[in-house]
Amino acid sequence: MNIQPIEIQANLSRTIRAIEAEAWMDMLDAAPPSVRKQLGIETFRSDNACFLACRELSAVPFNRGFAVEPQWSANDKEMAEGVRWLDRNASKTWVIQVDEEGFNASSAALSRMGVIQKDSGWIKFFSRAVPHIVPNEPRIEIADGNRKASDFANVINAGYGFPTATFEWFKALASRDRWTCYVAYADDEPCSAGAAFVGSAGAWFGVDATLVSARGKGLQSAVIARRLRDVRDKGAVIAMAETGRPATVDSPLGTSFRNYQRAGFEAQHYSANFARDRSVPRGATPVFMM
Template sequence: MNLARDVEAVERAVWQDMFAAAPAPFRDDAGLSHRRFDGALAIAAANIPDTQFSRAFAFGIDAPTDERELDNAIAFLRATGAPCWWLQPAPEERALIAAIEARGFNRTTRQWAKFVRRLDVDATVSTSLSVAQISAEQGDAFGAIVCEAFGAPPPLALWLKALIGRPNWRLYVASVDGVPVSAAAMWSDGDFAWYGIAGTNTAGRGRGGQTAVLARLINDARASGARLLVAETGEKQPGAVSTSFDNMIRQGFTVAYLRPNYAPPEQC
């Protein structure tokens, strides 16, 4: 098993399905588009200035990447009009990284940490919060938590709500006295699961909501038959606080690898 390829393939499946799920009004307003280039997936949100929604990744996981695939992905992202976007080669793709750098792309100072957790043991947590998988009726609360946590525009909640009930997806909230304060999503298919879209609102900070949601999600993924849970967050910087990074470490995740981000020369 090539761990990096499995991890990249899971992320590709998640984001391809997430973009496919976007309701038409939101998709058009946000300028969403996505396209496969051989193995690589390029996604773009022309009207959302956040690089997590505009990037190309999963190069070389189905077959060796050639420069045509790279150039096609670059041309696609430039044509979308997204204000900021990245190329994200896996660190083992040395020839690809050299080709990216030869095109004038600049490596950002912070990489993405790609996490894995093997699902051979349950997660345990002591909490007074209640955690539940949500239905469509609770979709507004889920979206509101995530939008507040990330400072995202409220219409993004329409996109997140569209994931409820979609095959392979489960969305969760943790509540204090019946009031939702933390949220997270899981995608799963066969041996693999993914954890993300996780956030806590201001009222819920410091209550352990993310820890509680993550423990529930881990155990549900294990019960579904998945063997490996995948996640990502920004690389932890020296002296900086990274709650999501630390929460995953506490719940048994390990960093599989650090993936670099490359910005095009016109953004630097």
């Protein structure tokens, strides 16, 4: 199975980043005020980049920055503003994602700010919103009521090992405009979940989780296929998703990667993760003296 991205198409990559920014900012905004305060949730958009913070939840996807437009890497002042914002608001595990487009310029600028490459990061996928049939599709329900919304939130919390506070957040997400949250059941037990956001530029798929006891049964693939059919019916032409970049196609960490590829998603580009170099005193970096 190929893990190489297709030839980079600048316009498509920008569309993917625009979809991602709109979805993630709206997801964080969905948290009830008490949850926002307890978890330290904040969002920020500069001219060309998006920043997310969830200070008390040390999960990288919720504590990061990424460019929405390539001009970001050409503006040291705007880049420094984003780094300072993450330092003030995000968990210490924050990262900045750098795409292949403009990688050299972005990585050089971040290095001057004491932010260096941490790992290979994530792969951004896209798919045309077309029907995809999964044989023996399990029971999948839209989390449109209190009980189903609770099932959705419980699967997410258990699947990711999130703190109790996130339960009310993901329960609220299930009833938020432009979001559809799904629960897959096995033997009448909620075992897998995923969400779809339909924004102005296309659809975003994420918040995928399957309980350990139910993995390997095709539940995530079925939820992906259901979302593709539903977002098409809502007018979305393109859908995007993101997964960790596996070292090889056989890596255990590549399960979601393989499931999205089987569903017809193509790898559009890589995003490497950059994190603060803890060996460099922040005061020694000139940009922080501005």
